Amino acid sequence: MGPRVLLSGIDARGSGHSAGLAAACTITARLSREGGDLMSSLRPLTISIAAAAMSLSLACGGATPDGGQEAESPYAAHEVAPGEYDDYYGFSSGGHSGEVRIVGIPSMRVLKRIPVWNIDPGSGWGITNESKAMMGGKWVGDTHHVQGSYVDGTYDGKWLFVNDKANNRLARIRIDIFEVDATVEIPHTQGTHGVFPQRAPTTEWVILNSEFRTPLVNDGSGDMLDASTYGGVHTIVDAERMEVVAQVQTEVNLDLAATDYSGRYSFATSYNSEGGATISEMLASDLDYLVVFSWDNIKAALANNDYRTVDGVPILDGTEGTGLTAYIPVPKNPHGVNVSPDGNYAVVSGKVSPTASVIDITMLDDVFAGNIEPRDAVVAEPEIGLGPLHTTFDGRGNAYTSLFIDSQEVKWNIQRAIDLQANPQEGETAVVDRLDIHYQVGHTMASMAETNEADGRYLISLNKISKDRFLNVGPLKPENDQLIDISGESMVLLKDESAYIEPHDIILVRRDIIEPHVVDRVRLEEHPEAVTQSSITRDGNRVTVRLTATAPVFGLQEVEVNEGDEVTFIVTNTDEIPDLAHGFAISNYNIQMVVGPFQTKSVTFTADKPGVYWIYCTNFCHALHLEMRLRFIVRPRS
Ligand SMILES: [Cu+2]
Structure with a gap:
């Protein structure tokens, strides 16, 4: 018998939810307004956003909980009883706490905190000689993305990798003991954000993106105020040796990262193709890019010594037109890029555009060969809602995109979006379902979704703002990580779980992949x-x-x-x-x-x-x- 709750007209919460909804509407309106100001130059999108905001305000104004009958919590069927184990290991970043966490799914119990870029008296990390050697004298860090090592498109249970956006490092965690065993400093970069391992045939490379454009040699020389001299780098790290192999330099910034399922391409969203140094400059252009990196051409350039060496690191020229990269135009200031489990599509989420862009990965060879224009590889661009940030997948052809401004998860069908792009039909949409979350979701991830074994059971919504969802603990409140059942046609909210700052991303890995590797003692x-x-x-x-x-x-x-x-x-x-x-x-x-x-x-x-x-x-x-x-x-x- 699970916990009992009162069902209301809004969701499985009592009348307290109406205050939360009102608060959500206030912040949504504020964010929409600011978003509207920023996007005044983008007229068609602004109109659609205004329409969406209007429908949202109607929903906000008209919502009244109607009280209701007693019903069993939908979580009851998923509850992990005392002494029982979870089905999934969740590996979550800890943001500016500097750590990585292991969360049991679906219980949402925090099973372990792994110190990475922080001092932890509970384990001695940052205090022992062994850990100090790996921290390089830097005691703070900002973890965003935890990724697993791969073999043939799924996790091999060997390593986790996590970035440090603040001090520009990469750490590797041994899965057998869940402790950091190697770190590497990433030179020539700031805002080391997106990180993704090679998915096939095995993880030999790990790539990282630099979100902040800087001078490559950042030693105070030259005109430091001239942002046109800055650039981004796509860094390649050898996963086994944990050493920088090479860096591909671009003129644009490089934000979120992904790799394909064939070991031939990697991706970076770029929201500052303008090369701006202020927010208005970064928002000037209506289109930015998904930058695609050709590993075939990068390997050829390395083999032909077609690079310069700076501080011992090969620097390859990846600016537009050099052949190492393709710049695919997508609506302005995109954020996440995620690859569908079948390996066919990269989905770029629009952030300030209410759209997701679907890039057909099978067309990239033709893009690099010059047979088609880069934009031709965008095969769908459905309107899905306000503030789309990240997309995940259920392995049944559906995508789930987090909507920051709408405070929603939206489920949409990829093939339907492609068909409607080719043959638009009045009033038809690729959107299958929407679910309100609480509140302001950042990353979202479905079970096994970053592998070719996506199983479509659970979705995690990592919400940045919890507001009224928990007992008030003062000005700094917990995050709210929500568990959602996606096994059916409609999404069902199962559970809230508070989280200390700040899980940016999570991967959900089946326990049978991890458990055989974990030991009780070291040698x-x-x-x-x-x-x-x-x-x-x-x-x-x-x-x-x-x-x-x-x-x-x-x-x-x-x-x-x-x-x-x-x-x-x-x-x-x-x-x-x-x-x-x-x-x-x-x-x-x-x-x-x-x-x-x-x-x-x-x-x-x-x-x-x-x-x-x-x-x-x-x-x-x-x-x-x-x-x-x-x-x-x-x-x-x-
Ligand atoms: Cu003792």
Whole structure:
């Protein structure tokens, strides 16, 4: 028996929803108005947006909940009972929290937070020597897109990749232990936003886009105010070595990213084809681009040494007309680009145009051969609603696009859109269904939708604004991630889940793909300094303490050093029992970390405070957990 709710005329919420709807209407009107100002130069689209806004305002004004009968929550049939497992691993970005999260779907339970570009005292990330080496002295980051490694168009369960938009890096996460194992800095770029792995035959390359145009060599030379000298880069990273292979330079900015299902093309939306430095300049043109990168031609240019080298990185010229790229015009300031699971279509979402553009990938060879114009590859451009941002798929020919301004998910049929483009019929539309969400959706993703195994069961709506959906927790409110059932003709809202800032994107991966790869403990010898026998060694003023941790004791009861010594603690958890982790905190020394079964981590610091300091286990491990501690004695210099 699931939770019971009151059904209203609007959705499965009581009268409290009317306040939320009114608030949504207020912000929608405001966003529509601003959007309208920005788009005054685009008359046909402005008219259609005005019409859509009018219908929205009617809906807002006329909505009154009618109360209603008791009914079982639609979520009841999907509920994950205590002790049961979810069907999908959701891998979500954490935005400017700098982390990646694992969310069980359909329970929406947060199963793990993986620190990436943030300091995490709960694990020691950013505190241990091992993690510091991967952070390169930068303690903040902005994760947007988590993607999995692929084989033959579906996930292989080996790695996750995630970007850092703020400090321009790429991190790789090992799926067997769900920890970061490699990072790489992306040079010559800012706003490292879109990231996508090669989907076939296997992930050898990962590509990243630079959303912000900058000078390629950004050292203060030249006229820095002259934005015409800036450009974007499409960066290629070797997934195995985690090294930059090459960068393709463009004159335009490069935002969201995707790869095709054949390993021959990658994509970037460009909303600043104007090369503007202000918002009005970026909105000047009625058309921007989907930039397509030909991997055949990029590989040929690399083989022919047809590039210049800057800071050791091959820089290829990908400006319009060079043959490495095709610039496909799409309505102004597009945002997301997503490829349908059959590999045939790239769907670009319009953002300030109420349209989605469907690009036929099978026509790209003819575009690059010069047989057809780039715009000829746009085979449909249905009007779907206000503020379309991202599109996902159910594997049954339907697309689902998030509508930021309308606060809706819209379901539309791709083939129907193509047919209506070829043979327009008055009053006919490709739109199948609409669902109000709460509120202002950014990314949306269906189960397995970024693979050729899209199964059309669940849709996640990552909503930027929760407003009145949860208990009021002050000015900074949680996001609202909503779970939607898309197995039928109509979408059904199942569940709200609060989220800390700020999941930008998520992928939903079937558990049978991931579970066989995940381990309970690492191999002891994976860390070259793994400790099996505790010891203290001194080399001048450098002291190395090797320490085992076995519940409920550390391998030493006292460690004595002199004030000013550089001290390194190497701690190995020698318990092999699953889920038995030990913590390591040094009182008043600003040091905390946690080591999992058979894991080894180290910290190095200067013993600059004389006195007696208790080192203790922070992670509850045993009935005598509180006794699991040792004395750290720092003798004064005098
Ligand atoms: Cu312990």
